[in-house]
Amino acid sequence: MRISSASLAWSWSLLAGAAHAQFLVSELSFGYTNRIAPEHSRSIPHFELQGNPYQPEIxxxxxxxxxAAPAPGGQRGAVWAEHTLDYSRWLADVDFRVSGPERGGGNLNIWLVKDGPxxxxxxxxxxxxxFEGLVLVLDASGVRGGGSLRGYLNDGTKEYKALTGIDSLAFAxxxxxxRNLGRPAQVKIQQTDRLFSVELDGHLCFSSEDVVIPTGYRFGxxxxxxxxxxxxxxxKLVVMHDNNDYTFKSDEHQRQQQQHEFHDEHDQYTKQKPVAGGEGHPPVRISRGGMVEDTPEARNYERDNVPDADANTITSSKAQFADLHNRLxxxxxxxxxxxxxxATSDQVGEKRHEEVSVQLGQLKGLLTKLDRLDMIEDKLEQMERDMxxxxxxxxxxxxxAESSVRQHVAGRLEGHHDRLAETLRHPGYGRLIFVIVAGQLLLAGAYVFYKRRKASSPKKYL
Structure with a gap:
Protein backbone atom coordinates (compact mmCIF):
# COMPACT_ATOMS: atom_id res chain seq x y z
CA MET A 1 0.00 0.00 0.00
CA ARG A 2 1.37 3.38 -1.08
CA ILE A 3 0.43 6.70 0.51
CA SER A 4 1.77 9.96 -0.84
CA SER A 5 3.63 12.42 1.37
CA ALA A 6 0.97 15.07 0.60
CA SER A 7 -1.76 12.84 2.04
CA LEU A 8 0.28 12.20 5.18
CA ALA A 9 0.96 15.92 5.57
CA TRP A 10 -2.76 16.69 5.25
CA SER A 11 -3.65 14.03 7.80
CA TRP A 12 -1.12 15.31 10.33
CA SER A 13 -2.26 18.92 9.87
CA LEU A 14 -5.84 17.78 10.47
CA LEU A 15 -4.89 16.08 13.72
CA ALA A 16 -2.52 18.74 15.00
CA GLY A 17 -5.34 20.77 16.53
CA ALA A 18 -6.96 17.75 18.17
CA ALA A 19 -3.69 16.72 19.76
CA HIS A 20 -3.54 19.97 21.75
CA ALA A 21 -5.72 19.50 24.85
CA GLN A 22 -6.39 21.20 28.17
CA PHE A 23 -7.37 19.77 31.55
CA LEU A 24 -9.67 21.31 34.11
CA VAL A 25 -8.34 22.18 37.58
CA SER A 26 -11.19 21.01 39.79
CA GLU A 27 -9.98 22.63 43.02
CA LEU A 28 -10.06 26.05 41.32
CA SER A 29 -13.40 25.59 39.55
CA PHE A 30 -17.12 25.42 40.27
CA GLY A 31 -20.33 25.52 38.25
CA TYR A 32 -19.27 22.89 35.71
CA THR A 33 -21.75 20.23 36.93
CA ASN A 34 -25.49 20.21 37.57
CA ARG A 35 -25.02 21.87 40.96
CA ILE A 36 -22.55 24.40 42.28
CA ALA A 37 -22.55 22.83 45.74
CA PRO A 38 -23.81 19.55 47.19
CA GLU A 39 -27.49 19.54 48.04
CA HIS A 40 -28.38 21.17 51.39
CA SER A 41 -24.83 22.53 51.64
CA ARG A 42 -24.08 26.16 52.46
CA SER A 43 -20.54 26.10 51.08
CA ILE A 44 -18.77 25.45 47.78
CA PRO A 45 -16.06 22.78 47.81
CA HIS A 46 -12.56 24.29 47.68
CA PHE A 47 -13.94 27.85 47.91
CA GLU A 48 -14.47 30.41 50.66
CA LEU A 49 -17.44 32.80 50.79
CA GLN A 50 -17.29 36.27 52.33
CA GLY A 51 -19.98 38.94 52.67
CA ASN A 52 -20.84 42.23 54.34
CA PRO A 53 -23.35 42.51 55.96
CA TYR A 54 -24.75 39.19 54.65
CA GLN A 55 -23.07 36.09 53.23
CA PRO A 56 -23.59 35.36 49.50
CA GLU A 57 -26.53 33.08 48.74
CA ILE A 58 -25.79 29.69 47.14
CA ALA A 68 -31.20 43.19 43.93
CA ALA A 69 -34.04 45.29 45.34
CA PRO A 70 -35.97 45.10 47.62
CA ALA A 71 -32.75 44.15 49.41
CA PRO A 72 -30.88 47.19 50.75
CA GLY A 73 -27.94 48.63 48.87
CA GLY A 74 -24.33 48.92 49.98
CA GLN A 75 -23.76 45.16 50.17
CA ARG A 76 -20.56 43.30 49.36
CA GLY A 77 -19.94 39.66 48.51
CA ALA A 78 -16.94 37.56 47.50
CA VAL A 79 -15.99 34.01 46.59
CA TRP A 80 -12.31 32.98 46.85
CA ALA A 81 -10.47 29.82 45.88
CA GLU A 82 -8.74 28.04 48.75
CA HIS A 83 -5.92 26.78 46.50
CA THR A 84 -3.41 28.70 44.43
CA LEU A 85 -2.92 28.58 40.68
CA ASP A 86 0.30 26.60 40.10
CA TYR A 87 0.38 26.53 36.30
CA SER A 88 2.18 28.87 33.95
CA ARG A 89 -0.20 28.31 31.01
CA TRP A 90 -3.87 28.42 31.89
CA LEU A 91 -7.36 29.49 30.83
CA ALA A 92 -10.06 30.88 33.16
CA ASP A 93 -13.73 31.17 32.20
CA VAL A 94 -16.15 33.23 34.33
CA ASP A 95 -19.89 33.24 33.55
CA PHE A 96 -21.84 35.94 35.37
CA ARG A 97 -24.98 38.05 35.15
CA VAL A 98 -25.63 41.57 36.43
CA SER A 99 -29.16 42.95 36.36
CA GLY A 100 -30.97 45.82 37.99
CA PRO A 101 -32.65 49.18 37.32
CA GLU A 102 -32.04 51.25 34.20
CA ARG A 103 -29.23 53.26 35.80
CA GLY A 104 -26.82 50.80 37.29
CA GLY A 105 -24.43 51.11 40.18
CA GLY A 106 -21.77 49.02 41.82
CA ASN A 107 -19.13 46.86 40.18
CA LEU A 108 -17.89 43.30 39.68
CA ASN A 109 -14.20 42.42 40.17
CA ILE A 110 -12.34 39.30 38.98
CA TRP A 111 -9.10 38.84 40.94
CA LEU A 112 -5.95 36.77 40.54
CA VAL A 113 -3.87 37.97 43.47
CA LYS A 114 -1.65 36.81 46.27
CA ASP A 115 -3.47 36.01 49.53
CA GLY A 116 -6.75 37.35 48.14
CA PRO A 117 -9.06 36.41 51.06
CA PHE A 131 -2.51 43.92 46.68
CA GLU A 132 -0.20 41.94 44.43
CA GLY A 133 -1.58 40.60 41.17
CA LEU A 134 -4.28 41.24 38.57
CA VAL A 135 -7.85 42.53 38.78
CA LEU A 136 -10.42 42.96 36.01
CA VAL A 137 -13.16 45.45 36.89
CA LEU A 138 -16.61 45.55 35.30
CA ASP A 139 -18.60 48.69 36.10
CA ALA A 140 -21.29 50.86 34.53
CA SER A 141 -18.88 53.42 33.05
CA GLY A 142 -17.82 53.58 29.42
CA VAL A 143 -18.31 55.77 26.39
CA ARG A 144 -22.09 55.44 26.38
CA GLY A 145 -22.55 54.56 30.02
CA GLY A 146 -23.35 50.97 29.12
CA GLY A 147 -20.41 49.43 30.93
CA SER A 148 -16.72 48.69 30.49
CA LEU A 149 -13.99 46.25 31.53
CA ARG A 150 -10.66 47.60 32.86
CA GLY A 151 -7.53 45.72 33.79
CA TYR A 152 -5.22 46.72 36.66
CA LEU A 153 -1.87 45.37 37.85
CA ASN A 154 -0.20 46.03 41.19
CA ASP A 155 3.07 44.82 42.65
CA GLY A 156 1.91 45.36 46.22
CA THR A 157 3.28 48.88 46.59
CA LYS A 158 0.24 50.99 45.62
CA GLU A 159 -2.66 51.45 48.01
CA TYR A 160 -5.55 51.90 45.62
CA LYS A 161 -8.11 53.25 48.09
CA ALA A 162 -5.81 56.20 48.78
CA LEU A 163 -5.46 57.09 45.08
CA THR A 164 -7.60 59.36 42.91
CA GLY A 165 -8.37 58.83 39.25
CA ILE A 166 -8.07 55.05 39.46
CA ASP A 167 -9.57 54.65 35.97
CA SER A 168 -6.45 56.22 34.47
CA LEU A 169 -4.25 53.52 36.06
CA ALA A 170 -5.75 50.73 33.93
CA PHE A 171 -3.25 49.11 31.56
CA ALA A 172 -6.07 48.13 29.15
CA ARG A 179 -25.94 44.72 32.42
CA ASN A 180 -29.46 43.40 31.81
CA LEU A 181 -28.49 41.10 28.96
CA GLY A 182 -31.06 38.51 29.97
CA ARG A 183 -28.41 35.79 29.81
CA PRO A 184 -25.07 35.01 31.48
CA ALA A 185 -22.12 36.96 30.11
CA GLN A 186 -18.70 35.35 29.73
CA VAL A 187 -15.21 36.63 30.50
CA LYS A 188 -12.38 34.40 29.31
CA ILE A 189 -8.83 35.05 30.57
CA GLN A 190 -5.90 33.19 29.02
CA GLN A 191 -2.17 33.12 29.75
CA THR A 192 0.16 31.43 27.26
CA ASP A 193 3.92 31.42 26.86
CA ARG A 194 3.85 34.62 24.84
CA LEU A 195 0.47 36.30 25.30
CA PHE A 196 -2.02 37.39 27.94
CA SER A 197 -5.54 37.97 26.56
CA VAL A 198 -9.08 38.72 27.73
CA GLU A 199 -12.21 37.88 25.72
CA LEU A 200 -15.79 39.00 26.29
CA ASP A 201 -18.55 36.78 24.91
CA GLY A 202 -16.12 35.35 22.37
CA HIS A 203 -14.77 38.73 21.21
CA LEU A 204 -11.25 39.91 22.03
CA CYS A 205 -11.21 42.76 24.54
CA PHE A 206 -7.43 43.21 24.76
CA SER A 207 -4.19 41.24 24.69
CA SER A 208 -0.60 41.96 25.67
CA GLU A 209 2.76 40.27 25.27
CA ASP A 210 4.18 42.21 28.23
CA VAL A 211 1.87 40.77 30.92
CA VAL A 212 2.91 37.53 32.63
CA ILE A 213 1.04 36.50 35.80
CA PRO A 214 3.27 34.58 38.26
CA THR A 215 2.12 31.34 39.83
CA GLY A 216 0.95 31.02 43.43
CA TYR A 217 -1.95 33.50 43.17
CA ARG A 218 -5.60 32.87 44.05
CA PHE A 219 -8.69 33.38 41.93
CA GLY A 220 -11.61 35.30 43.37
CA LYS A 236 -19.36 29.37 36.67
CA LEU A 237 -15.66 29.78 37.39
CA VAL A 238 -13.67 27.21 35.43
CA VAL A 239 -9.86 27.08 35.33
CA MET A 240 -7.99 24.83 32.87
CA HIS A 241 -4.31 24.24 32.20
CA ASP A 242 -2.28 23.06 29.21
CA ASN A 243 -1.75 19.30 29.26
CA ASN A 244 1.95 19.88 28.49
CA ASP A 245 2.36 22.11 31.52
CA TYR A 246 3.66 19.66 34.13
CA THR A 247 6.24 21.93 35.69
CA PHE A 248 4.17 23.01 38.63
CA LYS A 249 1.93 20.01 39.14
CA SER A 250 2.68 17.99 42.24
CA ASP A 251 2.68 14.20 42.50
CA GLU A 252 -0.16 14.34 44.98
CA HIS A 253 -2.33 16.26 42.54
CA GLN A 254 -1.54 13.73 39.81
CA ARG A 255 -2.65 10.91 42.07
CA GLN A 256 -5.87 12.75 42.82
CA GLN A 257 -6.53 13.24 39.13
CA GLN A 258 -6.01 9.51 38.52
CA GLN A 259 -8.44 8.49 41.29
CA HIS A 260 -11.56 10.00 39.66
CA GLU A 261 -14.10 7.28 38.80
CA PHE A 262 -16.47 6.83 35.86
CA HIS A 263 -20.22 7.31 35.93
CA ASP A 264 -22.87 6.35 33.44
CA GLU A 265 -22.15 7.86 30.00
CA HIS A 266 -25.81 8.58 29.38
CA ASP A 267 -26.01 10.78 32.46
CA GLN A 268 -22.98 12.69 31.29
CA TYR A 269 -24.62 13.78 28.05
CA THR A 270 -28.23 14.16 29.14
CA LYS A 271 -27.18 16.49 31.92
CA GLN A 272 -24.65 19.29 31.82
CA LYS A 273 -21.28 18.69 30.17
CA PRO A 274 -19.02 16.41 32.24
CA VAL A 275 -15.86 17.90 33.63
CA ALA A 276 -12.89 16.73 35.57
CA GLY A 277 -12.60 16.74 39.30
CA GLY A 278 -16.27 17.13 40.22
CA GLU A 279 -17.74 14.82 42.79
CA GLY A 280 -19.42 11.88 41.01
CA HIS A 281 -18.15 12.91 37.57
CA PRO A 282 -15.22 11.52 35.57
CA PRO A 283 -12.39 13.79 34.47
CA VAL A 284 -12.53 15.13 30.94
CA ARG A 285 -10.23 16.44 28.28
CA ILE A 286 -10.99 19.78 26.67
CA SER A 287 -9.54 20.12 23.19
CA ARG A 288 -10.38 22.00 20.03
CA GLY A 289 -12.74 19.22 19.11
CA GLY A 290 -14.79 19.76 22.27
CA MET A 291 -15.07 18.32 25.78
CA VAL A 292 -14.24 14.59 25.95
CA GLU A 293 -14.23 12.19 28.91
CA ASP A 294 -10.85 11.14 30.19
CA THR A 295 -11.61 7.47 29.42
CA PRO A 296 -9.09 4.76 28.50
CA GLU A 297 -9.86 5.48 24.85
CA ALA A 298 -9.09 9.15 25.38
CA ARG A 299 -5.81 8.26 27.07
CA ASN A 300 -5.03 5.88 24.21
CA TYR A 301 -5.65 8.83 21.93
CA GLU A 302 -2.68 10.54 23.56
CA ARG A 303 -0.53 7.40 23.51
CA ASP A 304 -1.28 6.78 19.81
CA ASN A 305 0.71 9.86 18.89
CA VAL A 306 3.72 8.37 17.06
CA PRO A 307 6.82 10.46 17.76
CA ASP A 308 8.68 11.95 14.83
CA ALA A 309 11.59 9.90 13.54
CA ASP A 310 14.54 10.81 11.36
CA ALA A 311 14.31 9.21 7.93
CA ASN A 312 18.01 8.25 8.11
CA THR A 313 17.28 5.91 11.01
CA ILE A 314 14.92 3.77 8.87
CA THR A 315 17.33 1.72 6.77
CA SER A 316 15.41 -1.49 6.02
CA SER A 317 12.14 -2.08 4.20
CA LYS A 318 10.82 -3.93 7.25
CA ALA A 319 11.46 -0.93 9.49
CA GLN A 320 9.94 1.36 6.88
CA PHE A 321 6.82 -0.82 6.69
CA ALA A 322 6.56 -0.98 10.49
CA ASP A 323 6.88 2.81 10.77
CA LEU A 324 4.28 3.33 8.04
CA HIS A 325 1.97 0.77 9.67
CA ASN A 326 2.24 2.46 13.06
CA ARG A 327 1.57 5.88 11.60
CA LEU A 328 -1.42 4.71 9.56
CA ALA A 343 -21.07 12.57 16.71
CA THR A 344 -21.06 13.97 20.23
CA SER A 345 -21.12 17.50 18.84
CA ASP A 346 -24.08 16.52 16.66
CA GLN A 347 -25.94 15.29 19.73
CA VAL A 348 -25.20 18.51 21.56
CA GLY A 349 -26.21 20.49 18.47
CA GLU A 350 -29.52 18.64 18.24
CA LYS A 351 -30.20 19.29 21.89
CA ARG A 352 -29.42 22.96 21.48
CA HIS A 353 -31.62 23.03 18.37
CA GLU A 354 -34.50 21.65 20.41
CA GLU A 355 -33.90 24.26 23.11
CA VAL A 356 -33.82 27.02 20.49
CA SER A 357 -37.02 25.67 18.94
CA VAL A 358 -38.75 25.79 22.32
CA GLN A 359 -37.52 29.34 22.89
CA LEU A 360 -38.72 30.33 19.41
CA GLY A 361 -42.15 28.92 20.24
CA GLN A 362 -42.23 31.02 23.38
CA LEU A 363 -41.11 34.02 21.36
CA LYS A 364 -43.94 33.49 18.88
CA GLY A 365 -46.35 33.46 21.81
CA LEU A 366 -44.96 36.81 22.89
CA LEU A 367 -45.32 38.16 19.35
CA THR A 368 -49.09 37.66 19.55
CA LYS A 369 -49.08 40.25 22.31
CA LEU A 370 -47.58 42.70 19.83
CA ASP A 371 -50.67 42.21 17.64
CA ARG A 372 -52.76 43.23 20.63
CA LEU A 373 -50.65 46.34 20.92
CA ASP A 374 -51.48 47.16 17.28
CA MET A 375 -55.19 46.80 18.07
CA ILE A 376 -54.83 49.10 21.08
CA GLU A 377 -52.99 51.62 18.93
CA ASP A 378 -55.80 51.56 16.33
CA LYS A 379 -58.40 52.10 19.05
CA LEU A 380 -56.44 55.04 20.43
CA GLU A 381 -56.25 56.59 16.98
CA GLN A 382 -60.03 56.11 16.54
CA MET A 383 -60.64 57.75 19.93
CA GLU A 384 -58.44 60.66 18.89
CA ARG A 385 -60.43 61.13 15.69
CA ASP A 386 -63.73 60.95 17.62
CA MET A 387 -62.49 63.56 20.09
CA ALA A 401 -76.47 79.23 20.11
CA GLU A 402 -74.62 82.52 20.32
CA SER A 403 -76.07 83.62 16.96
CA SER A 404 -79.62 82.68 18.03
CA VAL A 405 -79.36 84.66 21.27
CA ARG A 406 -78.10 87.70 19.40
CA GLN A 407 -80.98 87.55 16.92
CA HIS A 408 -83.57 87.14 19.70
CA VAL A 409 -82.23 90.03 21.73
CA ALA A 410 -81.97 92.22 18.65
CA GLY A 411 -85.67 91.56 17.72
CA ARG A 412 -86.97 92.38 21.22
CA LEU A 413 -85.04 95.59 21.70
CA GLU A 414 -85.54 96.95 18.20
CA GLY A 415 -87.01 100.59 18.50
CA HIS A 416 -87.14 100.44 22.30
CA HIS A 417 -84.21 102.74 22.79
CA ASP A 418 -85.60 105.21 20.22
CA ARG A 419 -88.99 105.45 21.97
CA LEU A 420 -87.36 105.84 25.35
CA ALA A 421 -85.13 108.59 24.06
CA GLU A 422 -88.08 110.40 22.46
CA THR A 423 -90.07 110.25 25.68
CA LEU A 424 -87.22 111.58 27.73
CA ARG A 425 -86.60 114.33 25.24
CA HIS A 426 -90.18 115.97 25.80
CA PRO A 427 -91.15 115.60 29.47
CA GLY A 428 -94.92 116.72 30.37
CA TYR A 429 -95.08 118.52 33.77
CA GLY A 430 -98.54 120.18 33.13
CA ARG A 431 -100.47 117.01 33.54
CA LEU A 432 -98.76 116.37 36.83
CA ILE A 433 -99.59 119.83 38.12
CA PHE A 434 -103.21 119.44 36.96
CA VAL A 435 -103.58 116.18 38.74
CA ILE A 436 -102.16 117.61 41.97
CA VAL A 437 -104.37 120.73 41.90
CA ALA A 438 -107.47 118.75 40.97
CA GLY A 439 -106.83 116.40 43.82
CA GLN A 440 -106.52 119.29 46.27
CA LEU A 441 -109.72 120.89 45.03
CA LEU A 442 -111.58 117.62 45.26
CA LEU A 443 -110.48 117.20 48.85
CA ALA A 444 -111.48 120.77 49.73
CA GLY A 445 -114.96 120.34 48.17
CA ALA A 446 -115.50 117.11 50.02
CA TYR A 447 -114.59 118.80 53.29
CA VAL A 448 -117.02 121.72 52.73
CA PHE A 449 -119.80 119.31 51.82
CA TYR A 450 -119.17 117.38 54.99
CA LYS A 451 -119.34 120.51 57.19
CA ARG A 452 -122.58 121.77 55.66
CA ARG A 453 -124.31 118.47 56.00
CA LYS A 454 -123.24 118.23 59.58
CA ALA A 455 -124.48 121.72 60.37
CA SER A 456 -127.90 121.10 58.80
CA SER A 457 -128.50 117.84 60.51
CA PRO A 458 -130.93 117.88 63.57
CA LYS A 459 -129.35 118.11 66.93
CA LYS A 460 -130.07 115.58 69.55
CA TYR A 461 -130.55 116.62 73.15
CA LEU A 462 -130.41 114.45 76.20
Missing part, protein backbone atom coordinates in the same frame (compact mmCIF):
# COMPACT_ATOMS: atom_id res chain seq x y z
CA UNK A 59 -28.45 28.39 44.76
CA UNK A 60 -28.41 25.23 42.68
CA UNK A 61 -26.77 26.79 39.61
CA UNK A 62 -25.39 30.14 40.78
CA UNK A 63 -23.94 32.18 43.62
CA UNK A 64 -25.67 35.50 44.36
CA UNK A 65 -22.94 37.85 45.59
CA UNK A 66 -25.20 40.91 45.94
CA UNK A 67 -29.02 40.69 45.78
CA UNK A 118 -6.80 38.32 53.46
CA UNK A 119 -5.51 41.23 51.40
CA UNK A 120 -8.66 41.88 49.36
CA UNK A 121 -11.61 40.21 51.09
CA UNK A 122 -14.85 41.79 49.84
CA UNK A 123 -13.21 44.99 48.57
CA UNK A 124 -13.45 46.37 45.07
CA UNK A 125 -10.61 48.03 43.17
CA UNK A 126 -11.85 51.38 44.50
CA UNK A 127 -11.75 50.35 48.18
CA UNK A 128 -8.88 47.85 48.30
CA UNK A 129 -5.58 48.65 49.91
CA UNK A 130 -2.32 47.10 48.74
CA UNK A 173 -9.83 48.50 28.81
CA UNK A 174 -12.75 48.05 26.43
CA UNK A 175 -16.43 49.02 26.43
CA UNK A 176 -18.77 46.16 27.26
CA UNK A 177 -22.52 46.60 28.02
CA UNK A 178 -22.85 43.66 30.40
CA UNK A 221 -14.69 37.29 42.37
CA UNK A 222 -16.04 40.21 44.42
CA UNK A 223 -19.08 42.43 43.91
CA UNK A 224 -20.22 45.69 45.50
CA UNK A 225 -23.71 47.20 45.14
CA UNK A 226 -24.66 50.88 45.20
CA UNK A 227 -27.60 52.51 47.00
CA UNK A 228 -29.86 51.19 44.25
CA UNK A 229 -28.50 47.63 44.19
CA UNK A 230 -27.72 45.44 41.20
CA UNK A 231 -28.01 41.66 41.37
CA UNK A 232 -24.54 40.12 40.78
CA UNK A 233 -24.69 36.37 40.09
CA UNK A 234 -21.82 33.97 39.31
CA UNK A 235 -22.77 30.86 37.36
CA UNK A 329 -2.79 2.98 12.63
CA UNK A 330 -2.32 6.19 14.64
CA UNK A 331 -4.07 8.19 11.90
CA UNK A 332 -6.94 5.68 11.93
CA UNK A 333 -7.29 5.95 15.71
CA UNK A 334 -7.24 9.73 15.58
CA UNK A 335 -9.83 9.80 12.81
CA UNK A 336 -12.05 7.47 14.83
CA UNK A 337 -11.73 9.80 17.80
CA UNK A 338 -12.60 12.77 15.61
CA UNK A 339 -15.66 10.96 14.29
CA UNK A 340 -16.79 10.22 17.85
CA UNK A 341 -16.30 13.85 18.80
CA UNK A 342 -18.27 14.97 15.75
CA UNK A 388 -61.54 65.90 17.25
CA UNK A 389 -64.98 65.45 15.63
CA UNK A 390 -66.74 66.04 18.96
CA UNK A 391 -64.66 69.15 19.56
CA UNK A 392 -65.54 70.63 16.18
CA UNK A 393 -69.25 69.83 16.64
CA UNK A 394 -69.25 71.42 20.09
CA UNK A 395 -67.67 74.59 18.73
CA UNK A 396 -70.30 74.74 15.96
CA UNK A 397 -73.13 74.26 18.48
CA UNK A 398 -71.82 77.06 20.69
CA UNK A 399 -71.53 79.36 17.69
CA UNK A 400 -75.11 78.61 16.60
Missing amino acids: LSNKVVLTP TNVGTSSVYTVGK HCDYPF VTAASADTPDSAEIF QSVNHHLSTIFRQV KTLHSELRQSVAN
